[in-house]
Amino acid sequence: MTQESRAEPSSTGPDGDIADFVDLLRCPVCGESLTFDEPGRRLFCPLRHSFDIAKQRYVSLLDGRSGSLKSDTADMVSARLRVHDAGVLDPVVNAVAEAAAARSTQARSVHTGSPVIVDLGAGPGHYLSAALGSVEHARGVGVDLSKYCARALTRRVPGAGAVVADVWRDLPFVDACADVVLSVFAPRNVDETARILRDGGRWIIVTPQPDHLAELIEPMSMLSVSADKSDAVSAAVGRRFETVEQTVVRERRDVTASTIADLVSMGPTAFHRDRDEIEGAAHTFAPGSTTTPVTVAVTVTVCQASVDR
Template identity: 40%
Template sequence: MGRMAIGAMRCPVCGEAFLRGTRVAERAGALTCENGHSFDRAKQGYVNLLVGRDPGTGDTAEMVARRVAFLGAGHYEPVADLLPAAPGGVIVEVGAGTGYYLARVLDRSPGAEGLALDLSRYAARRAARAHERATAAVADCWGMLPLADGGVDLLLDVFAPRNAAEFRRVLRPGGLLAVVTPLPEHLGEIREPLGMLSIDPSKAERVSSVTDEGFELVGSAELRRTMELDHAAVADLVGMGPSAHHTDAAGVSGLPEPVRVSIAVRCAVYAAPPR
């Protein structure tokens, strides 16, 4: 695990820093805080920082496998290209899934270290090996993030929960928050035929509510393009997200092939306010 990333992390029990460079701190790769709370590192490389009852709403192993297949084929690479880079410091992706977007940003951010946070241990297993400079942890991104005040330089939120108050707390003054959200026409060709979840028309308004926490919009870009997908790729696309729980995958076979599917997303970049 990278020293900068560990330095930005905090114990989810007491909020104290994790020890570094000591025999206790390095025991079997565990993270141990100054008050002795210890979190073992799984053999797959991630650390589970959940405390209390597991909410149990993270991605399943099948959803993660489909995400790996779809993203690995490069279909959403143009979405990753919208995200800003950071020349150094700590980059955190919340709701990171497999760490795909974090890895793409780290490729363009020499000297930076990354941390992927996700509720799913299956996703964290993948994210732990997404990039040589990435660390992964299981955490509830709706709750208090296991991060220090002002310890993050760039925060990525790609189709993920937006915990604006926590984002403000953990970003350094002037640090950047990049939020990617779908536009109404995103995946429009398959949403109705496959019974996928609709996009909330008020989503853009709710995303802009991060300005209520003092964030300043410093840039935005929209991406619109068309993918041509075979049935297997469509099944992966549907099965990797929340619609996996509501969609009859058998309906994919009734679609033409290849299937033309629209990408329509917005990336908004905000600067964190001074403290």
């Protein structure tokens, strides 16, 4: 279970590293609490399962049972960073921040008194960063299956923690530790989210509307989410949570061919087409230096954990 590179002891320093959120974590193998070894280079539990802290200041808590699941590559993460830097998804980022802020006056963690935000499927951390910026004195942890996402998150979200884990499996968090959980364009593990949220905690879910990036789907041969799968997950959410707010965010954004290529390259289509092919299709669709309008359209659903769940 050891990971690629061990950190120097400074990786557990005061700047929002593992030490700042280890109290929220539990061993993915046995469920026991985790602590540091003497040099501060790994985490271990009372049963001596151990997990090295990478030099980039994240920890992998994979339990070895996730098989060969695909995760974001370095190129996919780079494309996503460029899309966010271009501001294409700012309407979604802002909506997540607003939803988190609406909870900030009440959210207090049962562990430390500070609100805790957990982002499941965090990617490189843009949505976690926005949520943390809107909630005073909050602590944040981003979880993703991709080590490249974890590396980017530690660089771009100062003070947040990064964990590599499979959000479809048992989450490596102690019970009732989170005040807010984010699932933005990400898998929704209903039972585990209910477990880690404290009573009255909020789950902020962002899902694409049918017209999200619709202008690109056919010409760029992008993969789309199955409606049946989405409906099944929504039904499961409804059995464990109360929906307290649901908002549709829809804006048109002007994008260049290179940004179109990045929008395609940051998602699952990139597993099936190489970058050169994607860029060629993008420049055919949006030739020259012109910009093309695309629709950013999502539903932001805020759910509250019920007391009797």
